[in-house]
Amino acid sequence: MSELKTIGTIKEISELQSFDSGFTKCEFVITTDEQYPQEIKFEAVKDKAEKFIKFNKVGDRIEVKFNIRGNEYNGKHY
Numbered sequence: 723m724s725e726l727k728t729i730g731t732i733k734e735i736s737e738l739q740s741f742d743s744g745f746t747k748c749e750f751v752i753t754t755d756e757q758y759p760q761e762i763k764f765e766a767v768k769d770k771a772e773k774f775i776k777f778n779k780v781g782d783r784i785e786v787k788f789n790i791r792g793n794e795y796n797g798k799h800y
Contacts, residue, residue: 727787730754732780733761738771746771750778752786764788 730752740746748771754760764786766774778784793800 725787725789727785728752728754728762729783729785730759730762732778732782732784735775735778735780738775748772748774750774752784755783 732750733753734749734751736749738746738748745767747765747767749763749765751761751763754762765771
């Protein structure tokens with residue numbers, strides 16, 4: 723799958739979340755730079771989560787490169 727990207731301003735950054743399995747993540751919301759701005763929630767995982775929190779803050783304008791992932795579980799798609 724090809725990489726997608728969007729540009730926007732960081733509106734929110736969550737605390738770094740750590741789980742018993744050792745998995746870490748950080749959720750963040752950006753407001754896109756479009757005629758009709760959208761608020762989009764992303765999450766950075768593992769080592770990228772720590773780097774995201776370290777180098778970004780609310781109000782920063784950033785470019786987010788992402789891949790879309792989906793999954794089916796018990797007949798429902800996520």
